[in-house]
Amino acid sequence: MPAPSIRSRAGAPPLGLAVALVLVGIASVQLGAGVAKTLFDEVEPTAIVWLRLATSSLVLVALARPRLRGRTREEWLTVLAFGASLGVMNWAIYQSFSRIPIGVAVTFEFVGPLTLAALGFSRRRDLAWVALAGVGVVLLGAERSGLDPLGVGFALLAGAAWASYILLSARTGRQWPGLDGLAVASVVALVVVTPGLVGVDAGGLADTRILLLGAAVGLLSSVVPYSAELVALRRLPAATFGVLMSLEPAAAALVGLLVVGETLAPAQWLAIGCVVAASIGATRAAGPRQAAPAPD
Template identity: 40%
Template sequence: MLSVQLGSALSVGLIAQLGAAGTAWLRLSAGAVIFVLLARPPLRDVRRRDVAPLLALGVVSGLMSVVFLAAIDRIPLGTAVAIEFLGPLMVAAVRSQSRQALIWPALAMAGVLLLTEPWHGSVNLAGVGFAAVGAVFWASYILLTQRIGDRFSGIKGLSLTIPVAALAAAVLGVPQAVGHIDLTVIAAAFGLALLLPVIPFALEMVALRRMTPAAFGTLAALEPGFGTLIGLIVLHQKPSVPQLLGMGFVVVAGAAAQRGGQRPLVDPTPAQAGA
């Protein structure tokens, strides 16, 4: 979460130069190069039934990056993350196996409302809209990442999906970025790619092999807190008292969600056994 939010905050300067889609495309392209170098794509292990989820995860990852950067270009980082968190929150609520467990998503939701402060009235509808679309992509990303993580060991799945994500972002990103790319921009893109997607996507892939989507989704309630903190330190976006209270709510919900959230380790498939 720290890597995601730091990478997002540091991308703001690049967004001003390349646009949100252009920044997402260049950053994902750099990430794809890094993943392919770190882990050779296991093309021989891909079965016909793997193709659809691999492509879906790639497209979702690419579009999620585009809409999130478009959101933080318009609204504060913590607010954008809080709205996007509604996606994992719904995953946690829908996949919960007991009514008691719904207490924690409800508490997290109260925290999200305090972080967004919708009662102030002056809302950038485009920014909120992009973040809301990102919530749908985030929920889909959690479920698809778990499936791919169960199928391929380590980061091998990411060496397949991140290039697809870069291609998906290229549709909107290339027209925005053309004419604005130089060696400095490329170097910045590779640095940002380490923060997002390389480090967090790899860690999330490993985490989702060991946790239920509900536990992971509710633990993601910590994300608005990280977004608010990094927004304060890096972007000088000062939170209000209600937003700080909301951060406390989501931290409590995230800590409580860890109970009973461990998954049995998945038996290795042939793709995993060969790693």
Template identity: 40%
Template sequence: MPQSDIRSPAPDGLEPTAPTGVGTSRDSEQDDSRTTNRRRRSSVTGITLSLASSIANQSGAGIGALAFPSIGPVGVVAVRQIVAAVVLGIVARPSVRGLRWPQVWPVLALAVTLSMMNLSLYTAVDRIGLGLAVSLEFLGPLSVALFALRRPRDWIFAVTAGIGVYVLVLPGPSTDYLGVALGLLAATCWATYILLNQLVGQRCAGLKGSALATGLAAALYSPVIVVLAAEGSLWGKTLVYTAAAGILASAIPYAADMMALRHLPAGTFAILTSLNPVWAALAGMAFLGQFLTAHEWLGMGCIAASNIAVVISQNHPAKETTKTRAHSARPNERRRGTPRHSGQARNG
């Protein structure tokens, strides 16, 4: 009998001892399984929060647009910011104590970005409709997702999205170019919002940073509220519509987005939020009776196709890129082990 199979008899009442290394291997497998399950649950949580944020955001925008005839886009944005600030203030109870400049400047920048984003978007909605305005605004998160990609060939998705936007708008004599420009401004603000919100979430605990930014944005619009209240415009259905817009399109998305960014990379978050044109089109039909034409659906289809392509591309790690880098190194460097020049880009 081979020596490795010989085992000493176990003392009475004790089980035979397992071979050395078996328990350690099983523990390692269990740890790997638990880690995988935690990552999966974290991803599901992030995706759920992101989708809930998008649906609530567009539903709130559709409901808020019902108040445009009474108080205009500026009034809706003002009330929306006030409601969002109150709700997040109650939930987060933010304090400026202990804040340092590395925490303060992202909060200030986020407040300004929120103010510009909401005003430009709602004004665009008033001029060109909810579905078209949000479809243009989506270029912001999509641009963040595209910059997260590594391979030059992935930029074909940007071309596809560009074609989709052109088909969606179909520029002509009757095109509201100011409305289109406002939609593009909202896109720029949204891209900035994604990056700043992630930074605020990293530097400020809980909802503190988001609540402070929302409160500052509300302060910027407080003169508008004073004027509307003096005119007696904030009453009845108008107040209900704007309050609903504040909760659905501000308070819920701001909190959900910041929590989602703690479970998802910025690129994945941007891809999920780029589905907003679909939710906006459905909200426009449900709340505003805005039905898209054939070319608008076609343009949105191109946009959705680019989103799907980006998702597929990001789900495949760039293994071939690593191999390409290894093979593209200079022959004398691989043979002699010469260190790379300090000024050379790592991916160059």
């Protein structure tokens, strides 16, 4: 989840602490994904997504207490679109997690922000980063063991929603102060996902253990990383933040290995390395105009 565009250095942490906070946010997001995946045998992914969004919505609305009166039609359209992209992104990536390894899913998902960064390139040589990412994707596709095509499709859909989310996040940050836009968008995302519960076996939601773990996923995947990134962005340039966020696929693969017990073939690790390197290069080439915030 990206922090709003707060560039003030008032109360900014030291550089080392800011970097550490971003890394904590990355680890927290992926740990939340790992915990969520361990629940998929008991509860449908859509139900876990709903719990995650419900938790983050409650916390963010309580913190922000957004002002709704006096908003323009443009501001409402922006935050509604932002919330819709947030809901689709969360739903699609969890559908992908349920079918393919977490590290592979997040690597395919990165195609979205990488494409967005590539659109900002002004030099032909920077397209080499796109080619490197393409090599990574080809390597993932070549290793078909445990690679469900539907899972790949959901990851790519999440990536497209992520690219939209990045653009709408910046616009929302300009139109809505503080946490207001993000809080409203989280509620919108919850509303978008709720119809998906129809026809889904959500009986596990009556289990206290599942509810608590689902709430933990919401805190780990949304509230903790957002808070860490909000503080870190007071000190870090957007480009530096984007480079750090490029570590997401590798972090996802490690969590998949350590938390879920997912093993990847050597070619898949190489593919993840290609995409991480391409993301770092693309972020640096695009400069401060583009950063790849973490998905909510």
